[in-house]
Amino acid sequence: MAIQADNHRLRIAVRYLVLTLIAALFIFPLIFMLMSSLKPSQQLLVDSGSLRAFLPVGDISFDNYVMAFKRAPVGLFVINSLLVTGTTVILSLFLCSLAGFSIAILDWRGKAFVLSAILATLTVPFETIAVPLLLMASKLPWVGMEGFEFGWLNSYRVQIIPFVADGLTIFLFVQYFRDLPKDLIEAARVEGASWWTVYAKVLMPLSGPIIATAAILKFLVMYNQYLWPLMVVQEEGYRPVLVGLQYFFQLNTAWGEIMAYLSMITVPVLVFYLFLQRAFIASIASTGVKG
């Protein structure tokens, strides 16, 4: 009996050892990034030859962060990214849930066609439409503060509007609304509620989980935008963080400052993730269910 128990304990220990070794593989590069951001570049390169690379030892300070802010308007880049991401997420949740509601609940002429068009867009990677979209964006009209004008390049709108509606978000709402009990809707209609009331007062208050899922997926896509703003934003005033990072790097910056920049834009997202870890993982998992 005693031998069996020991055997069992040993097997458990081996499992934890394997799990921990793999975890180290994922976590050590990030610790390296954080620790390096606190060290002068000279020390950073020397330290990477030993375990000191992962320890806050030696000449530790926030100088790299201070220097990064001095060298480039990092704060502005962060604000631009948050503004673009926040606006897109909110607009997307609103318009995609409306469309999802219409498709899941209502019957109307042409619905089957619209739904198949929306699903067909899921097979079109963004990379295949980026180039023609660039030409469109350079010519689209806009009514702004200075009146009528052409061209969307170098603006917030060019980073927001093309990404508000997407097939995946609409489809997530369609699936969710379809599974809600129909009695609720019928009861509201019998009492004379308009479709808008049914959407806003009956269904949306029940949709917390799917709203969280859609918001997280959209947030990840938008905060991590790179290819599109690289092409359509040249002016510093509208530049988001990741494109700003590329320019920052080209200023021949020291590695310590680069690591400070990376940490600055990554740590908030990681903290956010660690708090909402279950919701993040559930949202990714939901893209795979019912495949």
Add this chain to the structure above:
Amino acid sequence: MIFPSGSGAVPGPDLPQTDEKVTIMQREKSLTRSNGAGWGFALPGFGLMVAFIILPFFFAIWFSLTNQRLISPNPTQFVGLSNYTQLLSVGTILLEPERDENGATLRDDDGEIAYPRLRNFTRNNPDYPKIQGMREWFSWQTGPNDELKRVILAKDVVFMRALKNTFTFVIIVAPLQAGLALLLALLINQRLRGINIYRAIYFMPVVISIVVVAFLWRLIYDGNNGLLNNLLGAISFGVIEPVDWLGQTSTALGAIIGMSIWQAVGFHMVIWLSGLQTISPTLYEAAELEGSSKWQTFRYVTWPGLRNTAVLILIVITMQAFGLFAQVDVMTNGGPLDSTQTIVFQAIERGYGKQDISGGSAISVLLFLIVLSISLIQRYLTRERS
């Protein structure tokens, strides 16, 4: 990515319906029937999708048949398929060695066989119209005594390399990443205390931008003081020499592959996990009662239950892998010597960098056709066999 089992009208069994059933269905229909509200609610979202996804998609096809540029004083002209022939034309030629009067092959100073210069054939040579304007892609020795040289030429050698690199990337990444993600999912699916902490750690790189990851790994891969070189040096007691991972043609693409898998494997682990959790525990209990081994349980219980997940994951990874761009843009810019050029990198370099909208669009259309046909093939190969 996601295809509903039945979209639109639900097909039911063709049973003769009683009058009562028909009236109930009509009542339900009329209760939710509203063309005005239906279109009104759907139109804002759907309209944006038409304007910014569907329309650009058709524009891509149209532009690829013209000579459209981003800014040009000249009117745009229809040019047919010439953008595509420019990208895809390949040719071949068999070079005979230069010989002296006696017929002996000439050799250069290094003792290599001397051949006539390629440009004698590819530049305005009326005898070789098919390879006009082409450049050498690759070649090999052939014939008796390996004296002849078979040269494969292409009009756009860089694009050919981009195609080859992208396919290499996909062929390595898709099975490797899917397999590693499944292993991680099986590890995480154990009933152990604190397992959720490990799941959270494995998933962590997914929430970090690939651009950030690429910058971080540039320092890790650094040829002089990179973490990886130091690590390899330390565990081999200095036997392994430092390698400039991103700076040489033989390792650059591999380095990008390794980093890409590190970043994305958690994503697919989570999708495998959700597939694993749909498998009924009673099946496992039954397998245990039957005394099946771990491998048998996996082979006959787990794997059949993961069929649909496997198809989905392969298609998703393939689509993501063909989009390879940011890593290359940050780490190597397509180099060294085009060894990390990719399809998307080329599309962007032309469409944006050179403002050649038509050339970039043609590459985009080719990319779409490749991705579409591969996912159709994957669906066909993994279809349910009845």
